[in-house]
Amino acid sequence: MRNSRIGASVATVAASALVLSACAAPQSEVVEGSSISVAWNQAFYSYNPDTSFGNATANANIVYMSNSGFNYYNNEPALVRDESFGTYEIVSEDPLTVQYTINDDTQWSDGTEVDAADMLLAWVANSGVLNTPDFDPSEFTDPDTGEFTDEYPTDVVFFDGSIGSGLELVSQTPEIDGKTITLVYDDFFVDWELVFDVGMPAHITAGKALEIEDPAEAKQALIDAVQNNDTEALAAISSFWNSGFNFSEMPEDTDLVVGSGPYTITDFVADQYITLTANENYRGDNLPEIEEITVRFIPDPLAAVQALANGEVDIISPQATADVADALAALDGVTVLGGEEAVYEHVDLTFADSKNGTFDDPLLREAFLKTIPRQQIVDTLIVPLNPEAEVRNSQLFLPGAPGYDETVENNGMQANFGEVDIAGAQALIAEAGVTDPAVCILYASNNPRRVNEFALIQASATEAGFVVEDCGSPEWGGLLGTPGAYDATFFGWQSTSLGVTNSSATFRSDGINNFSKYNNAEVDELLSQLDVTLDPEEQIDIQLQIDKLLMDDFYGLTIFQFPGVTAYSDRVENVNPGPLSPTIFWNVWDWAPTENN
Known part of the structure; x- marks a missing residue:
């Protein structure tokens, strides 16, 4: 998913709430000949995740292992300074x-x-x-x-x-x-x-x-x-x-592939796998124990479970589904970890340079959002994994975080788009004076959950009179923000930090994550205020204003918080996933081979 570096804020946590820890003690030396494989759902394609093209979790995971920096988040999550770098x-x-x-x-x-x-x-x-x-x-x-x-x-x-x-x-x-x-x-x-x-x-x-x-x-x-x-x-x-x-x-x-981290890329076969080997020139404290790690690209979650069962991979963190949970429960010699991830699903509309230009008209933006069957998506795809799952109703606030309940009452997402309104959408299309407005939707076509989501959205929007074009692609990540490629898209934002200003990258007119080409001078000004505001209550107030402006412009809709699952075999230990990117990889240097390796 493409937003590894500058993802939306996981909560309205002030910078003062970040916890700094002492750097980790040096680990043991590499166990010669040790190796494991990890499954990931998207192929690597760029060693520079700071560009708009390379800005994807699939890339950032690899770069995290092969490069060091001044700090990183652990799984608490707390910010750790790496003073060995x-x-x-x-x-x-x-x-x-x-x-x-x-x-x-x-x-x-x-x-x-x-x-x-x-x-x-x-x-x-x-x-x-x-x-x-x-x-x-x-x-x-x-x-x-x-x-x-x-x-x-x-x-x-x-x-x-x-x-x-x-x-x-x-x-x-x-x-x-x-x-x-x-x-x-x-x-x-x-x-x-x-x-x-x-x-x-x-x-x-x-x-x-x-x-x-x-x-x-x-x-x-x-x-x-x-x-x-x-x-x-x-x-x-x-x-x-x-x-x-x-x-x-x-x-x-x-x-x-020159890097500064504990591992370096040594082999890479297109669309199959990428291999990293312990970096002999690494001098930091985060010394790895496993000599070789291969990341295999397996988009289908059930295929990842099967690869774990067959011993082809040792660690998986697939998109959670009821079928995945059932399949993992049947495996022996496997540890399964659950939880809720700092990732949320959302539908975004393109404001400029889109394929059909449909959403240049705010009436059609509002109409399309009225057709998104958010509750049906959650009930069908998420509730079987998490019976407590609810529709998320904010672009900026995490459910349960300070400010969330207030923004739900204020921003209009739940009030205006809490239920599908086909008649309302039809009336808006008629008011816009168009017939059969076309909407090309970009999504990950090799992801079963996303295929099901598209089918639900397409059926509902078609009923209202939209002509929904299937623009799904396995290469969806590289197409985000590309002029003329699509009109709407849905995917998950992976949060990378607890920083209160992270939303700037997505909603500011010149932000790297502004794939929607959204431009609102008032939002830009509020984001600039947020950049320099230290008081937590003032930060919440500013974000409440931004959240409402986004809905007033019919920017898009949030859908659900991701349920998480990680499973690993008895060939490896010390796998402790964190909620922030890079999730399972945050302590890759602590992973250790067992006697079964």
Whole structure:
């Protein structure tokens, strides 16, 4: 699912509620010859999950294992600082100034040091500060793949990064010194601790873009380009950063899989599996115990259960269904863990550059939302797994969290779209003065639950007079946000943190997760207020306003919170999934082989 890095907020938790823990103690050495396999429901396709194309959980899982950073969430969930990678601290609160320092022994898997050049690349790529003003990449995006086309201009600077996440507030080029970078924010940003980390290696990115082989020279070329705002060099660097790390099988150029984490990619067969091996150059505390981990791509949940039963995989975390639960209950030598995930299903409508242009008209947006059979979807697909499951009625608030009940009373989602209203939808279509409005719906066509959801939505919308086109695709993730590809979509947002500002990436007009092309100046202003608001009650009040504005614009509907299931064989231990991305992989270094391995 495509939103691994900047997913919607799991709750209205203030940054002050984040818990910092001491870094983990060093683990034992790798058990030579040990290996396990893990099933995941989507294939890897990009090593850069910070781009709009690569922004998917399937990619972020692999990158998490092969790269380290300043912090991560455990399964409580609490924020853990990894001081074996580097440290950071606020050196001034007015203006907010944060200094990050990489440890002396931290290095990339090819032996090159991780340093300030890498952090400078992370800033320029995810702040968008040096991007060419007003450049719109949409006309250079392939509607069939979601990737940039060969016609993409070579003279523009455009880093397709996590703009809207907070780094855009660091508008002045940061000072760097050796392994240190200092970020000075224009305004205090409440979630400052969650928005900056090292991403792609600078020596690989600049080296490939500028055809420089020496790592030190490549790093310096990147530094010079950023500090001098060298448009020609930055255009090449940004182009490579955007697309150079996209691959769907093992690249011939293994420089593209250089990482800083406990594992490194060593094998990759398209649409089948990707293998990671313990990184010999990793110097951090999170030393792995299992030598080799293979992630196998198995979209069908029951097929994943069968693979576990056959011993083909050792860990699965499939989309939960009643059939999956029954099949797992019949297995011996398998531990099954349940729970509710920080993922919610939602239907979004496209406001601009859609396939048919149907939802340019707010009357048709409202009409279509009146046909979504949310209660039927929950009763049919979720209640068999969780008898207490309810329809979710908020874009920003987690059910049960502070503010949720108030927003349900206020935002209009339950009041206006709590039940299917075919007659109301028909009246709105007539008022719009159209007949047979077409709606192309994008979804994961290789996911049984999503196929069932589509069938329920299609039947209901067709009854109201919509012509529903099946635009489902196994490659749905790469198509999100692609101009002309669809009119509506449904999938799950996977939350990545407890940050209160995470919704900016989805609902801000220039946010990386704004696949709907939604644009509301009042929402943008409120999100900007939320960025700098420390008081929890004020944060809730701002989010209540945003939640209502989204419904006033008929942005879309939320449907349900995901029920979760993880199962693992007796060949591995210490599997303890967390609610936030990367869920089962958060403590991959703790996984240990048993005597059965």
